[in-house]
Amino acid sequence: MSAPTTDPGPDPAAPLPGPLDLTGALDLTGHRLGTPQQAGALTMVPVTGPARPGVTPPRGGLKLRRVPGYGQVELHNGADTGVAIVPLHLGYIQDAAQNHALCRSAFLAAGQSLLFTDACCVQESQGGLLAERDQWFFVLPLELRARALELRGVQGYSKLWTDIADLNTRYGLPRRGHLEQILSRKRPVLTQFQSRLELQPGQLGALFFINGHFAGLEIAPDPAYFADVWAALVCFAYGVPAWHHEPDPAGRTAEPLRGDSLEELRAALDADRAHRAAQITSWLTRLPTGPVRLRHEDTYLDLRLSTVTAPHLAGQVVTEHGRTVYASLFTTRTTFDPRTPDPRRT
Amino acid sequence: MDTPTLLAHLETHDTPVRLPRGGTLCWDDADLHRAAQASDPEGYALLALAPGVAPWQRARVLLQTLAASQAGLDDTTRATLARLAHVLTLALPPAQVITVLLALRRLRANHKHTTRAILRFVLEHPDADALIAARRPALTDCFEHALGKTTARGCARRVADGDTGSDYLRRRLLRFLADPDAALPRVNALYGPGDPAATAPGDAALTLDTPRRQPPTVTATNRGDIAATLVHLYRGAHDEDLYVALGRQVAAAVADLPPFPGTLALVLDASASMRGYGEREWALLSQTAALRMVLEQVCDRLEVVEVGGDERAPRGATDLACGLLDALARGPDLVAVVSDGYENRYPGDLARLTAALPGAGVATPVVFCHAQFTAGDDLTLRRPAPALPQRGFWHQDDFAELLPWMFGHCAAGQPWLRAALRVRLTDLHRQAAHLTTRSAA
Numbered sequence: 001m002s003a004p005t006t007d008p009g010p011d012p013a014a015p016l017p018g019p020l021d022l023t024g025a026l027d028l029t030g031h032r033l034g035t036p037q038q039a040g041a042l043t044m045v046p047v048t049g050p051a052r053p054g055v056t057p058p059r060g061g062l063k064l065r066r067v068p069g070y071g072q073v074e075l076h077n078g079a080d081t082g083v084a085i086v087p088l089h090l091g092y093i094q095d096a097a098q099n100h101a102l103c104r105s106a107f108l109a110a111g112q113s114l115l116f117t118d119a120c121c122v123q124e125s126q127g128g129l130l131a132e133r134d135q136w137f138f139v140l141p142l143e144l145r146a147r148a149l150e151l152r153g154v155q156g157y158s159k160l161w162t163d164i165a166d167l168n169t170r171y172g173l174p175r176r177g178h179l180e181q182i183l184s185r186k187r188p189v190l191t192q193f194q195s196r197l198e199l200q201p202g203q204l205g206a207l208f209f210i211n212g213h214f215a216g217l218e219i220a221p222d223p224a225y226f227a228d229v230w231a232a233l234v235c236f237a238y239g240v241p242a243w244h245h246e247p248d249p250a251g252r253t254a255e256p257l258r259g260d261s262l263e264e265l266r267a268a269l270d271a272d273r274a275h276r277a278a279q280i281t282s283w284l285t286r287l288p289t290g291p292v293r294l295r296h297e298d299t300y301l302d303l304r305l306s307t308v309t310a311p312h313l314a315g316q317v318v319t320e321h322g323r324t325v326y327a328s329l330f331t332t333r334t335t336f337d338p339r340t341p342d343p344r345r346t
Numbered sequence: 347m348d349t350p351t352l353l354a355h356l357e358t359h360d361t362p363v364r365l366p367r368g369g370t371l372c373w374d375d376a377d378l379h380r381a382a383q384a385s386d387p388e389g390y391a392l393l394a395l396a397p398g399v400a401p402w403q404r405a406r407v408l409l410q411t412l413a414a415s416q417a418g419l420d421d422t423t424r425a426t427l428a429r430l431a432h433v434l435t436l437a438l439p440p441a442q443v444i445t446v447l448l449a450l451r452r453l454r455a456n457h458k459h460t461t462r463a464i465l466r467f468v469l470e471h472p473d474a475d476a477l478i479a480a481r482r483p484a485l486t487d488c489f490e491h492a493l494g495k496t497t498a499r500g501c502a503r504r505v506a507d508g509d510t511g512s513d514y515l516r517r518r519l520l521r522f523l524a525d526p527d528a529a530l531p532r533v534n535a536l537y538g539p540g541d542p543a544a545t546a547p548g549d550a551a552l553t554l555d556t557p558r559r560q561p562p563t564v565t566a567t568n569r570g571d572i573a574a575t576l577v578h579l580y581r582g583a584h585d586e587d588l589y590v591a592l593g594r595q596v597a598a599a600v601a602d603l604p605p606f607p608g609t610l611a612l613v614l615d616a617s618a619s620m621r622g623y624g625e626r627e628w629a630l631l632s633q634t635a636a637l638r639m640v641l642e643q644v645c646d647r648l649e650v651v652e653v654g655g656d657e658r659a660p661r662g663a664t665d666l667a668c669g670l671l672d673a674l675a676r677g678p679d680l681v682a683v684v685s686d687g688y689e690n691r692y693p694g695d696l697a698r699l700t701a702a703l704p705g706a707g708v709a710t711p712v713v714f715c716h717a718q719f720t721a722g723d724d725l726t727l728r729r730p731a732p733a734l735p736q737r738g739f740w741h742q743d744d745f746a747e748l749l750p751w752m753f754g755h756c757a758a759g760q761p762w763l764r765a766a767l768r769v770r771l772t773d774l775h776r777q778a779a780h781l782t783t784r785s786a787a
Contacts, residue, residue: 039688040727189727196690198663246727252697257698258702262671273692
């Protein structure tokens with residue numbers, strides 16, 4: 001007979017930390033943080049909150065219609081109803097054409113097609129094209145996102161090759177403007193992040209930390225939208241730097257919990273988790289702050305798409321009557337050395 | 347006898363027993379086998395039949411069982427050991443058996459049960475004629491060791507003269523044999539010229555472990571019948587036939603398994619990753635549920651502690667440490683954690699908890715069963731508690747090895763293991779008898 005689960009229960013829901021409201025520009029008052037999860041260097045704090053119905057989920061509704069030329073990508077919202085919000089820095093690995101990524105988000109009404117002429121090619125030469133069954137979409141790795149955002153509106157298919165080559169060099173890979181070297185060749189490791197961290201029921205966003213450093217905040221209009229972009233975010237946008245900082249599993253030794261009975265061990269585990277939660281809370285309270293600039297980019301009815309720039313932060317947000325509908329904000333830092341050593345690792 | 351340690355050794359240490367010409371028998375783990383055999387002759391010998399034991403370890407068990415005295419053992423145990431020796435002589439490659447028999451000669455082991463096993467191999471093996479032709483000197487040495495040189499040659503002379511049932515022959519040779527009509531001509535062959543061009547058969551006459559063939563492409567539905575049916579149900583099928591088939595498939599899977607007379611607590615990972623995605627969706631969870639269903643039939647008491655969501659609605663994070671604490675609180679004989687190994691609340695908690703259990707006076711064995719998509723899954727990042735005994739499974743056929751391994755870790759599992767292996771011995775002995783009969787015909 002199956003016995004009922006003893007659910008430790010979610011941590012008391014906490015509001016999102018103040019610095020992420022961009023000095024009042026983002027209304028995040030309805031959003032709440034959930035119980036953190038960790039996988040290697042990557043920590044994910046789930047975000048729940050009010051859903052904004054009527055936005056087409058990207059996987060089902062948003063289709064890559066064609067790539068008419070280098071640096072050009074045409075998307076189509078095939079849904080009968082519902083506006084599509086193009087996930088920021090969406091990229092496609094596709095059959096028999098150069099792989100591209102977008103530098104910006106955009107709105108597409110139901111049935112509408114949109115040609116992005118400022119897309120960036122992420123593949124310096126023809127090598128590495130993938131078979132049709134291997135096609136998938138991704139979100140640019142965190143290390144490239146700030147630069148890609150800077151290059152929105154700039155036409156030039158090769159504009160990101162130097163940054164991709166720099167990233168490859170940093171990761172010990174051949175110096176080429178080939179993102180495929182990371183995304184495809186490391187795919188078996190990167191896609192494990194989709195299992196190592198697990199979506200919570202009702203989750204529509206997440207805060208990401210790498211080695212204790214703020215990495216990004218992602219908020220979707222509703223849980224279905226977030227589930228659609230989850231793999232692309234966790235495996236590629238944040239999975240790539242997390243993979244680079246993966247601690248050596250063989251170097252870990254398990255320091256036993258302290259307790260002379262099961263009850264004492266449970267109490268020790270609870271105390272240890274409370275300590276860890278407090279540590280994550282301290283990361284939240286120490287989020288970087290600074291002057292933030294918002295630039296209005298696009299409008300669809302009452303939805304407004306804006307670009308956020310700051311010395312420490314960048315990204316794009318969609319608001320409706322001041323309420324946050326979509327946000328993809330990420331740190332501008334590119335190194336994530338451990339902030340403090342984990343006292344339980346020897 | 348430390349069953350888990352011994353079983354792990356039997357499965358992994360597949361180095362040959364060597365018998366250098368004129369040298370001493372090279373048998374690097376002789377002490378381990380001697381000690382295990384001395385503490386529980388029948389339990390030790392039966393372990394050779396556990397699925398997945400390496401061939402050279404089975405040869406060692408045969409060697410130790412035939413070399414050791416059976417003084418003090420009851421008739422039932424002696425009969426079990428005799429059947430086991432007969433099965434092993436047929437289930438091992440003949441070359442390995444001959445090495446074992448020559449080793450017995452080197453050890454001067456000449457118990458009655460040793461004699462019987464040697465004579466039945468030399469004279470009644472289904473491939474005895476071909477073996478004698480190809481390995482005549484070695485088999486003659488074995489024959490003469492079994493009976494004593496003078497007696498062996500005396501028997502051979504009488505057989506050559508046409509004796510088929512004299513008192514001498516009956517008392518010294520025929521009483522050890524099951525099929526004298528087929529065996530006696532082979533005594534002549536042992537002392538004949540042999541055939542320098544003959545080659546010895548290399549394969550065992552009896553199959554112990556059916557070779558596993560992984561399909562070219564592993565899918566969610568070619569991993570065993572129970573899991574395939576469950577995948578269709580999880581995908582939303584409502585066909586009543588599926589439920590009927592499920593009952594039939596589970597019944598078939600447990601038909602030969604004895605009841606486990608203890609309490610097993612199963613920490614069942616029902617988190618989001620166990621559902622999986624894309625072409626692998628439901629693969630891990632369906633196989634895990636299949637294992638749970640089999641264990642539900644086998645165990646007197648099965649306590650299931652689900653982590654995350656539940657089998658029909660896997661969701662959320664993986665908190666294996668709290669699951670283990672809940673499982674231990676129910677006072678089981680054994681805890682099995684069944685998970686894909688992706689622990690995220692928090693990584694390391696299960697390892698730290700299991701490392702603390704001995705100090706907290708908790709002696710309940712805990713094992714980790716890795717739910718895998720294929721046998722070749724990369725588990726580098728999926729070992730939440732590396733110090734725990736762990737074993738992977740991806741196909742229903744893996745249960746045949748998984749269950750003995752699991753139950754072997756607890757005291758309550760010892761009778762189960764013995765009973766399960768006795769059932770296997772009975773089946774194999776029936777096959778062996780059929781082989782011998784067919785060969786004689």
